Amino acid sequence: MRLRHPRRASDRATNGDTDRATDGGTLSEAESDRSAEESLLDFPEPAAVTGRRRRRRRILTALIALAVLLGVVATLYFSPLLVVRAIALQDNDLLTDQRAQELLAPLHGTPLAQISQRDVEGLLEEERAVDEVIVAARLPEGLDILVIEHPPVAEVHVEEEILFYSQEGELIRTFDEDQREDAQGYATPVISAEAALENESVFKTIVSVLGQLPEGARESLDSATAESRDSVQLELQDGRTVVWGNDERGDEKAAVLEAILGSPAEEFDGVEVLDISTPSAPVTR
Incomplete structure (x- = not known):
């Protein structure tokens, strides 16, 4: 026969606590997880780590954009669909x-x-x-x-050809006999072949003078000639002669000539020579 020993109150209290702990095991784990999360929130990652992550994202985004751009450029550069036709x-x-x-x-x-x-x-x-x-x-x-x-400013006739020259004295177009009609309509006074071919410096002075004229004034001219670089003369279509001189002060002379050609004053009618070699004091005779 075995004797039963009654449990002490302290033992019953201890066992009760143990049982309650066992019965509430799931609740204790959830509480542990929340505690862990709270710990993470309480200790955020360092700013340096966050900065590196952002930089990596920016670099990755830039690389993707660059790859797309290179693909588009390659398509445009080599595509047989976008060729000149x-x-x-x-x-x-x-x-x-x-x-x-x-x-x-x-x-x-x-x-x-x-x-x-x-x-x-x-x-x-x-x-x-x-x-x-x-x-x-x-x-x-x-x-x-x-x-x-380059606008043509003068023409030279050599045999059956018409040669157009620029203000710099360069030949820019040649019209042959069959193209003579195509050469019409340009504001290009005629320079004699002798003046054009015998003395290059004189010829360049003439075309320089013609290039200084507005197109409207150039249209009023018939021809241009010179014996030296200081003796350029322009022949108007109405028969009057304009003494120009050298190619200095060209803007002033061009303004004076335009004013004379557009003036209704009788003093410019019937004269044979308009001397504007000194633009501040033009002379008629």
């Missing part, structure tokens, strides 16, 4: 369309993105009438070229 020219006068298309033929079939201003200038450089060009792509397959030409 038509070239349109604007403001070309001395340079004919036919001649321009012949010179620019190598551009056909070239991707638009590969064509630069310098490429077009190189193909047209032998045409002295061309001063500069402005090039623009016209998607998907066109090229627009604005041509800025």
Whole structure:
């Protein structure tokens, strides 16, 4: 026969606490998780770590954008769908369309993105009438070229040809016998072949003087000549002679000539010579 020993109150209290702890085990784990989360919130990551993460994100974003950009550029640069199939020219006068298309033929079939201003200038450089060009792509397959030409200021007749010269004295266009009609309509006074071919410095002085004139005044001229660099004379279409002198003070002389040609004053009618070699004191006779 076994004797039962009654449990002490302290033992019952201890066992009760143990049982309650066992029964509430799940609640204690949840509380532990919350405590862990609260600990994380209580201790945020250092600013240096956050900064590095942001920098990595920015770098990654930039790399992705660069890759997309390079893909677009590569598509435009090499795509056979965006090649030159038509070239349109604007403001070309001395340079004919036919001649321009012949010179620019190598551009056909070239991707638009590969064509630069310098490429077009190189193909047209032998045409002295061309001063500069402005090039623009016209998607998907066109090229627009604005041509800025040297304006002709004088013409020289040599046998059956008409030679056009710029203000710098450069030959910019030759019209043969079959093209004489095409040479009409320009404000280009005639310089004798002797004056043009015998003395280069005198000839350049003449064309320099003509280049200083507004186009409206140049249209009133018939011819120009000179025996020396200081004796340029202009022949008006009405038969009057303008003594110009040298090519100095050209702007002043041009203004005086324009004023005389546009003046209704009788003192300029019936005279044979208008001497404006000293523009501040013009003389008529």
